[in-house]
Amino acid sequence: NAGVTQTPKFQVLKTGQSMTLQCAQDMNHNSMYWYRQDPGMGLRLIYYSASEGTTDKGEVPNGYNVSRLNKREFSLRLESAAPSQTSVYFCASTLQGGPSGANVLTFGAGSRLTVL
Amino acid sequence: GQSLEQPSEVTAVEGAIVQINCTYQTSGFYGLSWYQQHDGGAPTFLSYNALDGLEETGRFSSFLSRSDSYGYLLLQELQMKDSASYFCAPGRGDDKIIFGKGTRLHILP
Numbered sequence: 001n002a003g004v005t006q007t008p009k010f011q012v013l014k015t016g017q018s019m020t021l022q023c024a025q026d027m028n029h030n031s032m033y034w035y036r037q038d039p040g041m042g043l044r045l046i047y048y049s050a051s052e053g054t055t056d057k058g059e060v061p062n063g064y065n066v067s068r069l070n071k072r073e074f075s076l077r078l079e080s081a082a083p084s085q086t087s088v089y090f091c092a093s094t095l096q097g098g099p100s101g102a103n104v105l106t107f108g109a110g111s112r113l114t115v116l
Numbered sequence: 117g118q119s120l121e122q123p124s125e126v127t128a129v130e131g132a133i134v135q136i137n138c139t140y141q142t143s144g145f146y147g148l149s150w151y152q153q154h155d156g157g158a159p160t161f162l163s164y165n166a167l168d169g170l171e172e173t174g175r176f177s178s179f180l181s182r183s184d185s186y187g188y189l190l191l192q193e194l195q196m197k198d199s200a201s202y203f204c205a206p207g208r209g210d211d212k213i214i215f216g217k218g219t220r221l222h223i224l225p
Binding site: 031033035040041042043044045048050056058059090092094096103104105106107108109110 | 124147149151157158159160161164203205207210211212213214215216217218
């Protein structure tokens with residue numbers, strides 16, 4: 001199983017450019033998440049989708065948009081990139097309401113984005 | 117709202133035992149998860165406590181006290197490969213999963 005696949009792994013943008021980070025999971029999970037991680041800041045939730053057709057804001061949603069295209073795919077879009085969005089982005093998914101009730105998030109390998 | 121507190125760094129000696137604490141305030145709480153992240157890698161799930169008490173998984177154990185809004189991760193027989201960052205994450209009924217800033221564990225030989 002591939003688990004959670006993110007593309008691209010690396011990207012360099014100029015200020016004002018746009019781009020979309022893609023995320024797909026093959027575990028039949030219902031919930032998907034986008035986090036960003038900056039040095040010393042831990043993981044901060046950008047947006048999440050509890051089920052197909054729904055999306056909700058996390059802790060730091062400004063400057064981002066998301067699309068839950070179907071159950072497998074959850075994309076993150078930067079419409080006009082800014083240097084403050086330089087970060088490592090992680091997509092994750094989980095089966096909410098599983099038998100143990102645990103939030104066992106499976107993470108993608110990460111996407112390192114640099115905005116010049 | 118939600119708040120999470122973890123120590124930013126902990127240092128221990130190889131072979132020793134170390135405890136990483138987590139205090140939380142969150143609505144709709146139903147359990148506490150722990151994740152490990154090595155430098156340059158993605159976080160991976162370690163353990164989960166739905167009920168008060170200690171859960172043991174090999175060298176790692178996790179504890180939860182709902183009445184104190186407190187949990188900890190206990191790592192025994194520390195190995196150099198345990199050098200990593202450790203994050204706690206409360207589970208909530210609205211599916212919103214927020215992480216603490218993490219605790220960086222340094223292990224000395």
